[in-house]
Amino acid sequence: MNMPLKIVKIGNSAGVVLPKEMLAHLDVAVGEMLSVTKTPSGIELRVPATDFDAQLTAAREVMARRKRALRELAK
Structure with a gap:
């Protein structure tokens, strides 16, 4: 699935709007988290x-x- 997405201003940040087809492909809904x-x-x-x-x-x-052991291993 390859589709161009426009970057939009959201408050002081920027974001992209995912089309419903892409949400369906990912099997997620509005409000869910993505990695x-x-x-x-x-x-x-x-x-x-x-x-x-x-x-x-x-x-x-x-x-x-195991903080101490990890610190020693990191040396």
Whole structure:
């Protein structure tokens, strides 16, 4: 799916409006979150993993418990 999108001013920021066909292709609705990733050829939009927040919380807990070991490994 390749379609041109116009950049519009939104307050002090800028954004693009996703057409309904693109929202349907991503299987998302207005108000849901998308993940944006920089790739060698541009950017990629995708629906974030449903368990990403839980994984991130667990990783932060481990990093907090093992702060000293991680600091030593980073040397």
